[in-house]
Amino acid sequence: MPLKNTSIVSGAQTKFGYLDGISQREMFAEAVDKATVEVGIPKKDIQAAFVGTFIPEMLIHQGHSAPLLLDFAGLRGLPATRHEAACASGATALRAAVMAIESGFYDTVLVAGSEKMTSVSTNRATEALAAAADDMFESSMGLTFPGVFAIAAVAHMEKYGTSPEDLALAAVKAHKNASTNPLAQFQKEITLEKAMTPRYIAWPLRLFDCSPISDGAAAIVLTSKEKAKQYTDTPVDVVGTGQASASMNLCDREDFTSFEASVSASKTAYKMAGLGPKDMDFAVVHDCFTIAEIIASEDIGFFKPGEGAKALRDGVTALDGDKPINPMGGLKAVGHPVGATGVKQAVVVYRELIGEAGANQVAKHDTGFMHNFGGTGASCVVNIFRRSDA
Amino acid sequence: MSEKPTIEQYIKNIDEHNFKAYKCVGCGAVTAPPSGTCYSCGGNEMDWTTVSGKGKLVSFTVIHIAPEEFQEEAPYFVAIIELEEGTRITTRLMGFDPMAPENVKLGTSLVLDYEDGKSGRTYLSFKPA
Numbered sequence: 001m002p003l004k005n006t007s008i009v010s011g012a013q014t015k016f017g018y019l020d021g022i023s024q025r026e027m028f029a030e031a032v033d034k035a036t037v038e039v040g041i042p043k044k045d046i047q048a049a050f051v052g053t054f055i056p057e058m059l060i061h062q063g064h065s066a067p068l069l070l071d072f073a074g075l076r077g078l079p080a081t082r083h084e085a086a087c088a089s090g091a092t093a094l095r096a097a098v099m100a101i102e103s104g105f106y107d108t109v110l111v112a113g114s115e116k117m118t119s120v121s122t123n124r125a126t127e128a129l130a131a132a133a134d135d136m137f138e139s140s141m142g143l144t145f146p147g148v149f150a151i152a153a154v155a156h157m158e159k160y161g162t163s164p165e166d167l168a169l170a171a172v173k174a175h176k177n178a179s180t181n182p183l184a185q186f187q188k189e190i191t192l193e194k195a196m197t198p199r200y201i202a203w204p205l206r207l208f209d210c211s212p213i214s215d216g217a218a219a220i221v222l223t224s225k226e227k228a229k230q231y232t233d234t235p236v237d238v239v240g241t242g243q244a245s246a247s248m249n250l251c252d253r254e255d256f257t258s259f260e261a262s263v264s265a266s267k268t269a270y271k272m273a274g275l276g277p278k279d280m281d282f283a284v285v286h287d288c289f290t291i292a293e294i295i296a297s298e299d300i301g302f303f304k305p306g307e308g309a310k311a312l313r314d315g316v317t318a319l320d321g322d323k324p325i326n327p328m329g330g331l332k333a334v335g336h337p338v339g340a341t342g343v344k345q346a347v348v349v350y351r352e353l354i355g356e357a358g359a360n361q362v363a364k365h366d367t368g369f370m371h372n373f374g375g376t377g378a379s380c381v382v383n384i385f386r387r388s389d390a
Numbered sequence: 391m392s393e394k395p396t397i398e399q400y401i402k403n404i405d406e407h408n409f410k411a412y413k414c415v416g417c418g419a420v421t422a423p424p425s426g427t428c429y430s431c432g433g434n435e436m437d438w439t440t441v442s443g444k445g446k447l448v449s450f451t452v453i454h455i456a457p458e459e460f461q462e463e464a465p466y467f468v469a470i471i472e473l474e475e476g477t478r479i480t481t482r483l484m485g486f487d488p489m490a491p492e493n494v495k496l497g498t499s500l501v502l503d504y505e506d507g508k509s510g511r512t513y514l515s516f517k518p519a
């Protein structure tokens with residue numbers, strides 16, 4: 001049964017990237033203001049906040065983030081809880097908010113995600129990110145996140161013949177889409193040759209196969225359908241949501257060419273929405289690495305297993321293709337402040353659906369899909385959104 | 391080998407170059423790294439078992455950008471190995487050139503060994519059989 005009662009009425013993000021001199025709380029407040037008072041939603045209407053942030057303890061030596069961030073953003077006093085699921089923190093916060101509204105508990109809530117990552121060196125950030133994997137049995141081997149997805153890439157290449165050039169094409173597409181996105185970390189197109197510069201991070205993944213280390217924040221306001229029209233003429237409904245987990249250890253998976261939590265969360269969300277992949281006009285997927293976009297495009301049912309790379313090569317997933325994926329540039333080129341990402345993905349789908357994506361507008365925009373992924377794929381959240389008037 | 395296996399002892403065994411896996415008392419399935427519950431039957435009574443040390447390479451990577459602790463070891467292999475006993479485990483690889491990973495073939499038969507890393511940790515490490 002499709003969800004009945006939850007609408008998105010605003011969504012905004014800060015610029016993503018190296019936000020020198022701007023602290024986590026400052027960017028959080030900026031995103032909150034953009035999603036509330038700047039679009040005519042008074043802060044006093046917000047009844048609770050669902051906050052996504054992954055690991056400020058290691059990045060900025062700060063825990064207990066939700067009240068701190070809320071206080072700074074002028075929302076002191078509200079029930080405020082942090083949701084943590086590594087890179088899927090943002091979407092787990094969003095999902096909790098959806099359930100709170102569906103249940104009738106609240107009418108209007110804030111969902112906001114953020115991360116400040118450039119406060120530490122790349123090696124320290126790599127170490128902090130590695131805490132999203134099993135510290136006892138995998139991180140302790142020196143396995144990193146690029147390494148996790150490199151292992152998946154090697155398996156996908158062996159089974160389906162996916163090539164390093166296919167991976168590079170995903171990077172070229174991401175940078176192309178981000179080149180017209182003023183909020184992106186990288187706003188420059190790259191050539192295939194540049195994407196294939198052999199600077200290995202975790203072989204076979206090169207620099208341009210990786211999402212960067214980023215700062216940034218994103219926020220959305222959710223409200224009951226009844227109240228939605230009070231805030232906007234073009235509400236977007238949450239029609240399906242799914243979440244699944246998988247083994248923390250990569251080695252405990254049977255297959256490295258697919259992520260079972262993605263498959264399972266997608267099925268749940270499609271079933272709830274009463275829709276299938278063919279009904280989706282576009283998708284925003286968790287492309288923390290180029291291979292992750294290719295695998296996700298298969299796991300969410302857009303393409304058969306092993307056919308994601310072909311779809312990419314054929315331009316099917318390009319901004320002007322039949323099934324655009326990551327039309328604004330994805331994590332790869334827009335940046336990946338981990339706790340912000342899941343919320344930012346919802347912001348992107350929202351902006352596309354209401355036709356306010358500017359140069360990055362997809363042609364068909366009634367129904368959109370988002371896929372947010374955490375850690376080794378041990379968490380996945382999928383949401384399906386549809387414009388109320390569609 | 392009848393005391394209840396613990397993770398602490400599992401890691402100590404590796405440090406002492408004396409790897410042992412968990413074995414489900416209920417169904418006999420071999421598990422490593424340790425799990426609180428048997429993936430095959432759902433039982434939670436475990437015992438130690440030795441393994442043949444034979445395995446096959448399922449997938450791998452070479453880490454170039456490493457966390458600080460492992461930086462001095464980079465570039466290094468991290469691999470997923472399927473043991474003859476059926477369970478899969480994340481380990482290091484020895485006997486291959488990390489600068490020529492294209493020469494490493496999936497499915498290669500390997501045997502268990504150990505590597506004492508510059509990080510001060512002892513790794514399970516597999517080498518060509």
Ligand SMILES: CC(C)(COP(=O)(O)OP(=O)(O)OC[C@H]1O[C@@H](n2cnc3c(N)ncnc32)[C@H](O)[C@@H]1OP(=O)(O)O)[C@@H](O)C(=O)NCCC(=O)NCCS
Pocket residue numbers: 087122126129145146186201207208209210211212213288332336375455
């Ligand atoms: C790939 C990575 C190691 C590069 O970090 P780095 O080696 O410190 O790179 P630097 O910051 O020194 O940047 C070097 C150059 O590459 C660029 N760059 C950095 N990361 C980039 C990326 N991911 N894609 C494209 N360009 C990138 C920088 O802008 C810089 O360009 P410039 O020389 O023109 O200024 C780092 O971005 C990383 O760890 N990414 C993965 C993050 C991750 O695991 N996220 C979680 C996913 S689950």
Ligand SMILES: [Zn+2]
Pocket residue numbers: 414415416417418419428429430431432433
């Ligand atoms: Zn059993």
